[in-house]
Amino acid sequence: MTDIYAHYNASLFGQEEPEDVRDFARAVAGMSTDHTEDQKKLCRIFEDWKKLCERERRGEAAFNSTSIGDDIHVVLWEEIKHNIRKAGGDMGWEALSDDEKRKREDEAYRRACARIGQEKIDAMTPEQRRYIKLFLWGGCCMHKEMNAVKGGNARMTAFWKAQGFVGPIKLVNKDNRVAAASGDSATKERVTEAAQGGAVKLCSLAGAVFAHKDKKKGQQDTLQIYMESIIGYMIRFPDTSNTRYQAFCEAAAELITKLDFYRRFLELVRNLKDKRTFTNMEKNVFDALFNVPTLTELCVLVLYSQSISHPYMREVRGMLKNLLELGGEHRRVLGHLQKLLDDRQLLLSPQASYETGALDGKPWERPDAFYAIQRLAPQLPHLKGALIAFLEGARDTWVHFTSEFEEGGKIASASASKKRRAFMKPTNDDNEGALRAYRVDVRDNPRLSIAQHNARKMYQKNNTSAFMQMHFTPAHHRSLMQQARDEEAAQLPAKSRAKQVAEWRRVDEEKHAGDARRGERAENKAAKEGPVVHVVDLPGLLVKPPTIPILKGYLNWYRAQGDTTIPKNARLDKKALVLDALIAAVERYNTLESEAASAEVVQDAQIEVEDDAMQGIKDDFSESEAGDY
CATH class of the missing domain: 1.20.5 (Single alpha-helices involved in coiled-coils or other helix-helix interfaces)
Structure with missing residues (x-):
């Protein structure tokens, strides 16, 4: 904003009627961002700047008034003396350069203005102070909904292990699958443990197979042709390659609704290849579409999106909605989530209806997806438990991400007129879209600067051409061109x-x-503590134990091998304690070494068989950026 005001003031218009950027800060009554801590910090910094600008401008008005009180002279004299003291006295002040003196005098003047301005503000009525201090923050509703889905999914993912149930199959990427096949049992276990699975991972991979962001990869063209031949029209699979709101829930609805279709399509893709083999990614998607826990999670995503996500977004995206007035809507979301938790049959019963199941009581966004779940439900024994876990996680996340609407908070305490004054759109779609436009612009013009991009977009959005035709004279054009040359x-x-x-x-x-x-x-x-080395002769060490620092050096070696059960050195203040800890560490290490050696003998006997099994598997896809292929 400082640059915008500087450009305006350098123009002929600004020279005739200059503007101060601090007046912009004073006029701002609120900000809407996402919920990250850096954005909240930005809001706090902006609010502090707004308060400072208010004090400075009111102090300047007092200085420029026709009647300057003695109190103003006192404050100004105190700031002058402060400058002199900071410079080291009169001689130090005189030794400063003229530029440095002017800089410090300007700073002293602004400090004096801020002090006088604060006195003027303190003299106001409480209502006047509240008016000028008004600054409200609201979090983007799209980010609230997206984070609620994340919170629900995290709770659902933990549900399987917490209940002791077999969870969704792990969808291992190509490199890790090869590593697991060529490694020992411990390697296989580590790879499987680190791999992801579940509905969200499946939707991500399905998006890469059925609608890859790189048109040279994926099966999107084949899918469109095959889909038209089967159902009579083409539908693009939801884009899960980019961060798009509700993309995973929409992908889940698409997969559940056309489950048999996508299974048959993947078989067709495999059979069309010369060697009739899946790529690793295709195999992951194909296997997951037959996995009951994964299908269970897909159904939960669909049920949540139909009952909460879509109705909520229909409401907040309505015409001329003010985010600050949506506190009641968010309380209704929490209330409806609790109602669904109290009575799961509102979504799971064969008689379930949108009138009681949907947040707004309006028809399901995708009735076909809801009815597909009704057909699948008898085959999904843990659907109820997974749904409860998801709803609980979503509810807790909604509570966290709607904290700005809490009773007694700034928004709840603001009057209707103040909320209108600080009007903000419910979603951050405009900024998200502008960021996407910048990415596309930079891709097409690699040397384009942010300033150039912003100038072009503002020229279009503000209809600057019409303004120039109406108000510009030849002098204005010359001035503008000179500014452009100077900036370049x-x-x-x-x-x-x-x-x-x-x-x-x-x-x-x-x-x-x-x-x-x-x-x-x-x-x-x-x-x-002594050198970090391995114990070679434990019996000999016990016969003649070395000093405590050397013993602790041995312990540090076993810590470096991953032994997390060794007590901290600070707790081992006696040689007997150090020796006991060292003996236990050596025994644990030797046990693990023996088990690994036994497993390696078995693994050697299986390598040839596994190598044969890997023959013929050819990945037709190129490497992906995320390493999923």
């Missing part, structure tokens, strides 16, 4: 890039210095 000569984008590189170097040097400090501490610790 200043090489601002290059300076911005240089500033970024300088910051990168600062961070890099700071981390190198931190590494050096940690290395020095480790060396000092090693010198104090």
